[in-house]
Amino acid sequence: MLDILVIRGIIAVFLISIVSATVGSFSVFRGSTFFVSGIAHGALAGAALGIFLTLALFPIDPLLMAMIFSVFFALAIGYATSRREDVDVAVGVMFAFSMSLAVLFLSMLREYASIAWGLLIGDLLLLSQEDLTILVVSVITIVLIFLIFYRKIMYSIFDPESAEASGLHVMWYDTLMFILIAVGVVALLKCVGAILVYALLIVPAAASRRMFPSVSGTIVGAFVITLISGLGGIYLSYYLAVAPSSLAGLIAAAIYAVSLFRRR
Amino acid sequence: MSIEVYNLTVRYDNKIALENVNVKVEHPSLVVIMGPNGAGKTTFLKSLLGLIPYEGEIKIFGKDPKKARSLIGYLPQRDSINTNMPLKVKEVVLLPLVSKSFTIKKEHVEKAKKYLEFVGMLDRWNDRFDSLSGGQQQRVLFARALVTEPKVLILDEPFSATDVKTKMELVELLHRLKGEKTIFIVLHDINPLVECTDMVMLIQKTLLSFGTVSEVLTPENLEKLYGTKVPMIRRDNVCYIVGGDRHA
Ligand SMILES: Nc1ncnc2c1ncn2[C@@H]1O[C@H](COP(=O)(O)OP(=O)(O)OP(=O)(O)O)[C@@H](O)[C@H]1O
Ligand SMILES: [Mg+2]
DSSP states (O other), rough: OOOOOHHHEEEEEEHHHHHHIIIHHHHHHHHHHHHHOOOOOOHHHHHHHHHHHHHHHHOOOOOOHHHHHHHHHHHHHHHHHTOOOOOOHHHHHHHHHHHHHHHHHHHHHHGHHHHHHHHHHOOTOOOOOOHHHHHHHHHHHHHHHHHHHHHHHHHHHHHHHHHHHOOOOOOHHHHHHHHHHHHHHHHHHHHHHHHHHHHTTTTHHHHHHHHSSSHHHHHHHHHHHHHHHHHHHHHHHHHHOHHHHHHHHHHHHHHHHHHHHHOO | EEEEEEEEEEEETEEEEEEEEEEESSSSOOEEEEETTTTSSHHHHHTTOOOOOEEEEEETTTTTTTGSSGGGEEEEGGOOOOOSSSSHHHHHHHHHHHSSEEESHHHHHHHHHHHHHHHHHHTTTTBBBGOOOOOHHHHHHHHHHHHTSSSEEEEETTTTTTHHHHHHHHHHHHHHHHHTEEEEESSSSSGGGGGGGOOEESSBBEEEEEEHHHHHOOOOHHHHHHHHHOEEEETTTTEETTOOOOOO
């Protein structure tokens, strides 16, 4: 019999694959992959603050704080780039700022810091029913928004000026994209941790774009690669007794490496 | 029916990029815009499209630029395209048609095919856009600008990255469109289009000169425009610039 935790892990991998196929692929198309990793650390800072507040003052869901922080950081980066700041610089500054906050909050947690460590590393096989619910709600939100705005987001990413000239509010879709990334990142936080969000959100989509160079090909491929990596990670962790997310990350990276050898 | 611009001034972060431009263009005409790099040509086009804030007034068939967008087809300078996105040629041309609807309709596909055929790229329908050469991409983007069947075409350096053959083919297409559309086209080399140009705008931070080819393209004006002597020959009362592309 499969353990309930393992079943939850498998369901989570399936849901993560959907996030990776949508948010991940479009982040790769947009060229905002560093952004994803910046937001992941913003989310970590938020979660650490949430844990601190819960212990010191009043109970608040760390993931909710993570969501608030990452949306805030995403919008701040969006604002900076609309002011003609280089996106890498803007993300870099936010990265530094959020890591400083994260370390600050973690050090305030003192002996409880290990709770927050869970969010840094995550664990696919330790998900609560509530974690899974958050994941499901996030995925439904993301999928609905993509279904509705798919082509508009695509146009805004491919050729923002012409999209604007044809009457689309590119700023609006940019912001929407930032928020979707933030939601996707937080959804993955509990499962794979801030450090490895990148490994399952970006690496599969990047590999997939090389292997199946079309928009729909990238999306489907990213889904499959994430699924293989995640399930492979859970399966191997049985035998190796190490964190499944690390193995999932390694499998995804290996698939990316293989995609590099393919002729484009 | 005309496009009118009154006292147009554009600033970026308080630095003036374009000052006090006044022009009136009757529909349909072909207007060539010339000027050195950084002169404000793209800035002028973007204000016609309502893409940037400006002072002054712009009326496109009596409408403000933002309200006139459905009347305009736009071919941006090529460096504004994001090639990280592996779109197919068909998807690129369909974008303006389908971005506002949920489904791809048959008529969308027919129009996209019609205009890809028009630019001679229909056989690349299923190919990836980023696998095309620069000149081929330019043609596809030209088809995309036409696909909404706009009255006004705004083309920012459509000949960049095109070889002589493609350039002449595009010129031939412009000949066919002229007379039904008003076309604003930024060029560094007017020679291939000299015969079908109605009006020329010389831009250097402001409108240096505006008029017909023979009125505007004088050695004095070109020297003022580029700040250096421009060798040219005169034929049929029209000056041709020798040495072609002034792009450094
Ligand atoms: N978004 C912007 N913010 C600040 N300055 C800008 C912006 N866009 C253009 N400029 C500046 O405005 C001036 C005019 O730019 P514009 O792009 O209109 O020139 P151009 O005539 O199209 O040049 P090119 O031949 O190189 O395309 C330049 O000095 C440019 O640096
Ligand atoms: Mg320009």
